[in-house]
Amino acid sequence: MNRFLPYPLLSLALVATWLLLNPPLTVATAFLSVVVGWLVPFVMRALRPEAVRVRAPGTILGLAGRVLGDVVRSNIDVAKVILGLRRGARHTGFVSIPLDLRSPYGLAVLAIILTATPGTLWIQYDSNTGRLLLHVLDFVEGDEWVRRVKDRYERPLMEIFP
Structure with a gap:
């Protein structure tokens, strides 16, 4: 059958x-x-994709909590920007982030996380170089966004999706 x-x-x-x-x-x-x-x-x-191998259920729960907190905090920050409650100049910009994550499932989850977080948008991923282009509403100079994405999201996703 x-x-x-x-x-x-x-x-x-x-x-x-x-x-x-x-x-x-x-x-x-x-x-x-x-x-x-x-x-x-x-x-x-x-079209059947390869089977998903997920590890570290504790890391999944920690990442889910972190993402939930980041989404709530980002919603508040974006609301302040839109309503004009934030003092100072707002700079939008693009950030190029070198990713070590290569799992297609991990990259898909990272894209969902970054796009679901207000103020950030996944623009492009180059699979040859492993570079992610991210648009951020509240751009700051330096490697702050690179460290934020790599430490807060990429590392746990590399534990979850080997």
């Missing part, structure tokens, strides 16, 4: 979705839903 129908639940979901989105129920739509439900899982099998 696995060879004929690689992902039976996906096939069933596709057939049901197709039938719900294409009323009224006719022989043609039923036939087409079965064809789509049978063929799409074969494409998914070809």
Whole structure:
């Protein structure tokens, strides 16, 4: 059955979705839903990513707490900037960060963390050089952003995703 129908639940979901989105129920739509439900899982099998190996559950919890705190603090900081409550000049800018992290899953989580944190945005990652281009709302000169990303996020992600 696995060879004929690689992902039976996906096939069933596709057939049901197709039938719900294409009323009224006719022989043609039923036939087409079965064809789509049978063929799409074969494409998914070809795209199947490698298995995820996650380690250090304690590090995961620590990272989750750190990210939650950073998101709350960044929301407050960005709100102050937007409402004009922060004194002094605000400088936006781009930071180039050399990453040692190479795991695709780790990089995906890092992209989510950085983009979900208000005031930062993942712009580009060059896999050949391992450099990340990050846009920050509150830019400071020096290596503060490089150290922040590497110490707060990259190190724990390298423990979690070997």
